[in-house]
Amino acid sequence: xxxxxAVGSCVTFRCKWAREAGAELCAVLxxxxxxxIGRIPAGLIMQAIERGAGRVLVVGCPESDCRHHNGVxxxxxxxxxxxxxxxxxxxxxxxxxxxxGNESRTARSAAxxxx
Amino acid sequence: MNMDRIxxxxxxxQECGRCTGVCPVARSGLGHSPRKVIRSAGAGGTRSPEFDRxxxxxxxxxxxxTVCPAGLVISEVIVKLRAEVGSDRGAGTLAHGGLLQSxxxxxxxxxxxQRRLDWLDPSLRVSTSGDTILFVGCAPYFDRVFDFPGLxxxxxxxxxxxxxxxxxxxxxxxxxxxxxxxxxxxxxxTGNFRLLAERNLAQIAATGAKRLxxxxxxxxxxxxxxxxxxxxxxxxxxxxxxxxxxxESSKLDPGALPGRVTFHDPCRLGRHLGIYDPPRELLRxxxxxxxxxxxxxxxxxxxxxxxxxxxxxxxxxxxxxxxLAEAGxxxxxxxVTACPKCDIHLRCALCGAGAETAPQIINLIDLLAESxxxxxxxxxxxxxxxxxxxxxxxx
Numbered sequence: 001x002x003x004x005x006a007v008g009s010c011v012t013f014r015c016k017w018a019r020e021a022g023a024e025l026c027a028v029l030x031x032x033x034x035x036x037i038g039r040i041p042a043g044l045i046m047q048a049i050e051r052g053a054g055r056v057l058v059v060g061c062p063e064s065d066c067r068h069h070n071g072v073x074x075x076x077x078x079x080x081x082x083x084x085x086x087x088x089x090x091x092x093x094x095x096x097x098x099x100x101g102n103e104s105r106t107a108r109s110a111a112x113x114x115x
Numbered sequence: 116m117n118m119d120r121i122x123x124x125x126x127x128x129q130e131c132g133r134c135t136g137v138c139p140v141a142r143s144g145l146g147h148s149p150r151k152v153i154r155s156a157g158a159g160g161t162r163s164p165e166f167d168r169x170x171x172x173x174x175x176x177x178x179x180x181t182v183c184p185a186g187l188v189i190s191e192v193i194v195k196l197r198a199e200v201g202s203d204r205g206a207g208t209l210a211h212g213g214l215l216q217s218x219x220x221x222x223x224x225x226x227x228x229q230r231r232l233d234w235l236d237p238s239l240r241v242s243t244s245g246d247t248i249l250f251v252g253c254a255p256y257f258d259r260v261f262d263f264p265g266l267x268x269x270x271x272x273x274x275x276x277x278x279x280x281x282x283x284x285x286x287x288x289x290x291x292x293x294x295x296x297x298x299x300x301x302x303x304x305t306g307n308f309r310l311l312a313e314r315n316l317a318q319i320a321a322t323g324a325k326r327l328x329x330x331x332x333x334x335x336x337x338x339x340x341x342x343x344x345x346x347x348x349x350x351x352x353x354x355x356x357x358x359x360x361x362x363e364s365s366k367l368d369p370g371a372l373p374g375r376v377t378f379h380d381p382c383r384l385g386r387h388l389g390i391y392d393p394p395r396e397l398l399r400x401x402x403x404x405x406x407x408x409x410x411x412x413x414x415x416x417x418x419x420x421x422x423x424x425x426x427x428x429x430x431x432x433x434x435x436x437x438x439l440a441e442a443g444x445x446x447x448x449x450x451v452t453a454c455p456k457c458d459i460h461l462r463c464a465l466c467g468a469g470a471e472t473a474p475q476i477i478n479l480i481d482l483l484a485e486s487x488x489x490x491x492x493x494x495x496x497x498x499x500x501x502x503x504x505x506x507x508x509x510x
Binding site for chain 2: 041042043044046047049050081084085087088089090091
């Protein structure tokens with residue numbers, strides 16, 4: 001897919017409870033740690049792309065393990081809007097991804113084993 | 116005081132305060148006053164957070180312009196001041212996390228070709244040459260951003276094509292049409308506005324078309340007033356779709372649609388461009404439709420409350436609720452508007468309290484299509500945009 005602006009670093013918005021997930025996906029990371037990825041609006045994701053990010057990853061825990069119950073669900077809806085808009089703009093929607101991590105790697109799983 | 120910074124228009128202000136008396140934002144009681152904005156600007160006092168907030172609270176609805184004894188169009192002064200303030204310190208508080216302005220700016224600068232016509236289906240007859248262009252506006256984008264019950268901006272775009280087909284017009288749709296730039300201009304981003312305008316005008320000139328038809332009043336205002344002021348007359352005939360359909364009404368022959376409706380005048384269509392009658396003529400032409408006017412209609416119509424996706428707060432919600440209550444008080448089953456943004460903003464307000472007494476909101480284009488049997492209430496075809504949603508985003 002042609003996309004003239006798909007260069008530059010990768011920006012991640014990462015849930016403070018998510019461990020490791022996402023780090024292996026991008027060589028260059030500009031990481032913003034947040035209390036809940038459900039509070040990252042599509043506008044912020046698009047502004048990261050607009051200001052030169054090659055990719056944007058929104059990194060959280062598995063949906064079943066979300067500390068805030070529906071944070072991942074809310075983030076998924078916003079990521080979907082951003083991907084739709086990139087498609088309309090003629091850009092590659094895969095530049096924005098939701099990465100909901102491996103269950104065994106999350107801080108919550110570590111803090112509450114067997115939960 | 117730097118006299119160069121004072122917009123000369125403000126010098127005609129007589130400080131009578133009529134503007135503040137009719138301002139829908141001032142009515143919310145939160146202290147907004149267009150008179151004070153003009154007085155501050157006239158005194159060169161344009162350098163305070165309070166002034167900025169007042170500047171970006173204005174809806175640009177031009178209700179004040181209808182009562183100003185000096186003939187001052189305050190919204191035009193405000194746009195000039197925003198261009199000055201915006202470039203220095205950034206705009207007011209943007210709604211939706213700045214999402215809408217972001218994709219509009221990207222449309223201004225991105226060299227990539229858009230995929231904005233995915234919503235077309237084989238039943239819609241469009242052409243690559245001819246006299247008439249249908250300027251679709253940002254409907255495909257709004258369709259992805261807003262998820263209010265019953266809102267389908269691309270279905271309205273499809274219905275606009277169906278209505279033109281019905282009167283024998285196969286419109287040209289610009290494959291890489293850009294945002295008209297209305298919102299960025301009204302936020303003071305004149306640089307990106309110019310880029311958008313130049314891209315649109317170049318594409319339109321390349322088609323050789325003679326007539327440009329709009330389903331969005333904001334796009335029409337921008338082409339008719341702002342483009343012409345900055346880039347000169349284009350020589351094109353610029354029409355709202357309701358004006359064209361009134362001209363061609365003998366070919367429409369709408370079917371009966373019993374019910375009571377009320378019409379909400381969009382600010383850009385009404386006060387900005389003086390187009391009040393064509394939408395009403397179309398409504399009256401539908402057999403069975405009884406048009407009941409709200410207390411505030413035509414020149415005194417209330418704004419839907421969201422001009423350039425900025426400063427959406429208590430004042431805006433108050434006036435939207437009041438507008439819905441006013442529409443409900445007419446006893447109408449349906450509140451018809453002719454602007455995709457009014458449609459979005461009033462539906463947003465409908466999600467709040469008091470919605471149970473409000474009429475159903477519908478775009479004029481959708482109502483006409485319904486009366487002509489062109490669009491049914493059945494399931495809408497999924498647009499091709501949805502196809503990529505099926506992919507695994509969770510990596």
